[in-house]
Amino acid sequence: MHDPKSETATLHAGGASMQAPLLKGTMGPDVADLRGIQQNLGIFSFDPGLTGTATCTSKITFIDGDAGTLLHRGYPIEDLALNASFTETAYLLLYGELPTTPQYQAFQADMNTHRLLNEQIRNFFNGFRRDAHPMAILCGTVGALSAFYHDGLDISQAEDRDLSARRLIAKVPTIAAWAYKYSIGEPFIYPDEEMSFSENFLHMLFARPGNHYRVNPVLARAMDRILLLHADHEQNASTTTVRLVGSTGANPYACISAGIAALWGPAHGGANEAALNMLQSIGTREGIPSFLEQVKDKNSSVRLMGFGHRVYKNFDPRAKILQATCHEVISELGLERDPLLDLAKELERVATEDDYFVSRKLYPNVDFYSGLILKALGIPTSMFTVLFAVARTVGWVSQWKEMIEDPAGRITRPRQLYVGETKREFVSMSDRG
Structure with a gap:
């Protein structure tokens, strides 16, 4: 699936950069391999709904929505x-x-x-x-x-x-x-x-x-x-x-x-x-x-x-x-x-x-x-x-x-973009009024 000599996408963040290999399937668009993004750049990708993220490799079903194509194991x-x-x-x-x-x-x-x-x-x-x-x-x-x-x-x-x-x-x-x-x-x-x-x-x-x-x-x-x-x-x-x-x-x-x-x-x-x-x-x-x-x-x-x-x-x-x-x-x-x-x-x-x-x-x-x-x-x-x-x-x-x-399978563990409170000091109930 992945040739080390294949094309890469270059990502930059905070003065650092990394080369993300472009994984090539047998059909469909290339997929940027972002598994090293945290280690190399200290960031995560943000993709609500996972609509732009490939979460696995599969040989079962292929869909090309633009062409109206649906294949099961290669058969239309x-x-x-x-x-x-x-x-x-x-x-x-x-x-x-x-x-x-x-x-x-x-x-x-x-x-x-x-x-x-x-x-x-x-x-x-x-x-x-x-x-x-x-x-x-x-x-x-x-x-x-x-x-x-x-x-x-x-x-x-x-x-x-x-x-x-x-x-x-x-x-x-x-x-x-x-x-x-x-x-x-x-x-x-x-x-x-x-x-x-x-x-x-x-x-x-x-x-x-x-x-x-x-x-x-x-x-x-x-x-x-x-x-x-x-x-x-x-x-x-x-x-x-x-x-x-x-x-x-x-x-x-x-x-x-x-x-x-x-x-x-x-x-x-x-x-x-x-x-x-x-x-x-x-x-x-x-x-x-x-x-x-x-x-x-x-x-x-x-x-x-x-x-x-x-x-x-x-x-x-x-x-x-x-x-x-x-x-x-x-x-x-x-x-x-x-x-x-x-x-x-x-x-x-x-x-x-x-x-x-x-x-x-x-x-x-x-x-x-x-x-x-x-x-x-x-x-x-x-x-x-x-x-x-x-x-x-x-x-x-x-x-x-x-x-x-x-x-290569492993337990699924997505990350998040935290938007809650930052660290706070605990206040006892008697002081909360």
Whole structure:
């Protein structure tokens, strides 16, 4: 990664200077190595939000926001979404290569056996109120898995890391589905080892005892694409949280639980729910023009949710795939006349033909279409972020494994710019009046 003869950046502070090597990745901009800045210059760098700071090296995911590029282990997301399954992509993220047929079959069979939860975990759900948010149930239950699966916790052993990673990918969907069933007062549905990942997940969500539920293949494919397209997205807030907690040597279940907690924040994992809430606030097709005028008003706080992206400055490569999938689902379910979905299609048309939004490259993103698909599938908005967590668990465990296996890894310990009081003398209470 780093050639000692490569270019350097010269930094000056207080009469001192240092040469910061420019680290070159296989893709993307050079990164200035500032690890010696305190020792050489006696200063720290200040980067709130870490938006201009590389906190690790990684071989998993590459994003070029200006070009609208998203690669997993070098494969374009478009190729994976159209040609691979979520399970294949999970294998790719974990191990770096697409599986051969024997590898895929063995991986799928192993994952199927791990779907089942320890029966005592059922008791956890009874401790939550019926109106508990499914994310609260998911976060708490995943964090408690280490109490049930003691083998696989020695993170210094490759076999244990692999076992825990596979368990998490397989068991999080079961916990998520049971959290939903608990919230609506329906019996839990156990995983079916004969079904694919997405078929099984839909079955656990919507099947009922005594009522045979047939998983629609069009809907299963849509769910598989949603999960695949959300599987990993480089060093975002929740992934960084998983790596930070993992750097302490915490068990993998605690690390993924921390990632779920970070994802729960509305600024991170709640964008598709926000997009649906926006549509509901618009109400009807007739309300679109006035709504968009409010969006354009600089003095207004109204925002166009589900359009544009903080990373992608051109277009979100995942959005075009989900756009087609969204229309497939709506057609399959005969929901062309659903008022909310009809409103969404009209908003999409008007906004993408409006020079104001086109010139600012505010195109519909993955959250806009995923929210519509989930709504069409009958999944309540309270479950949207849970679905996100089910998908992102694959990325989290892949990033966690990579972090643990990095010989240069160390505990994360950021610094701060202190702006509080300087040293003061203590005054006894009797003298404070």
